[in-house]
């Protein structure tokens with residue numbers, strides 16, 4: 314027999330203690346399903362407030378793992394079940410980044426088991442989920458804005474909203490006019506960034522309602538009957554307590570805080586992180602490697618445009634693999650590309666293994682302070698209004714499960730935020746001496762920047778360079794003497 318109630322907690326006929334409950338007419342065609350298809354869910358804390366909230370812009374902000382994404386997805390699903398013909402959007406800065414995040418939770422935890430809407434296109438290429446009552450969840454990325462913006466919605470869920478620009482956000486609000494659901498709403502979740510971030514400022518200005526999500530809101534982590542951490546919760550919180558730098562206040566306590574004594578304080582996701590584009594064939598390309606086994610092994614692929622701007626466009630960031638297996642992966646990812654050079658950390662044995670496996674490297678200039686200064690210089694906005702260093706979104710080849718689990722940085726973007734100067738006995742940052750943790754991709758970047766900006770020790774022997782320069786001079790001389798050359802006729 315089919316049930317007409319979608320979740321164990323009915324969103325719209327809220328519980329009696331909900332004094333702010335809004336009476337909403339029940340539509341004629343609720344989607345139905347049988348008891349064995351049911352996936353129970355009950356929201357707590359900020360997730361419960363989100364469930365009832367009807368404001369036009371609502372943000373669930375909080376530390377890692379509090380249940381923010383689950384709450385947003387449950388609300389979307391419940392709305393689609395309840396209002397036939399509802400249109401919802403799940404969106405993130407890039408479509409690619411939804412595949413292994415929101416869509417996994419939606420398919421495995423939220424949508425009733427065995428529903429036909431789960432059949433059809435694979436998760437990676439899926440564009441929508443069709444409900445039996447005509448409701449639909451569209452899936453999109455702001456890297457292809459025309460697809461997302463060409464239609465109208467009742468509810469939009471933005472995952473990891475700090476990745477967006479404010480104009481992305483404002484454009485999305487204009488798409489909320491499908492009118493099937495009695496309220497139209499943009500909901501979003503995020504871990505915090507710094508207090509200068511536009512999203513924090515928007516919440517402070519009262520334009521967006523912000524709900525503070527806490528670990529105690531997640532019943533997987535917190536046992537409400539005894540007011541204690543569950544065993545999973547204890548282990549999870551222990552990991553978060555072990556975080557370093559600015560990641561700890563943000564991911565453990567949900568604070569919008571800037572790294573104190575940040576080495577790269579000019580780093581700004583809004584400025585330095587850019588959408589992917591096809592790199593022109595004429596641009597120079599290099600690679601930079603920092604070795605590691607328990608710590609990540611990092612390889613950065615960097616393109617350099619005609620004005621000398623650097624773009625990190627691909628990244629390998631992996632623990633617990635041999636150098637030989639990394640070499641295979643680097644070849645696979647590099648394909649037919651050609652590089653001016655590959656610069657690597659000094660480890661002789663690891664460099665020899667790379668060489669045996671077809672990757673010749675030059676030795677990095679590891680001077681820390683000049684290297685940091687070179688990167689800092691590139692992060693600054695130049696006279697033309699642009700910095701000279703960018704990272705392309707979704708550059709990471711694949712995410713290291715072990716690092717995700719340990720809540721450690723999984724990519725260069727995540728390292729930038731927490732890289733800070735160590736502190737002297739007086740508590741002040743010691744500028745010369747960065748804390749040597751979570752700096753693997755940043756080390757590789759430093760080697761690359763030094764190699765590009767401060768010229769490598771020449772790879773040519775002095776004799777070869779001399780003969781090359783002599784040949785070039787002779788060639789110029791011949792061109793000069795040519796009586797048909799233009800220069801004879803120029804005033």
Ligand SMILES: Nc1ncnc2c1ncn2[C@@H]1O[C@H](COP(=O)(O)OP(=O)(O)OP(=O)(O)O)[C@@H](O)[C@H]1O
Nearest residue numbers: 355356376377378379380381382383422531532533
């Ligand atoms: N009310 C709930 N009932 C059952 N499971 C829940 C509940 N809330 C969250 N969870 C589970 O806890 C886990 C973490 O939830 P979720 O991914 O939504 O957290 P998050 O706050 O979005 O994390 P992050 O900050 O890392 O993005 C998921 O497996 C989710 O299904």
Ligand SMILES: [Mg+2]
Nearest residue numbers: 381382383502
């Ligand atoms: Mg989440």
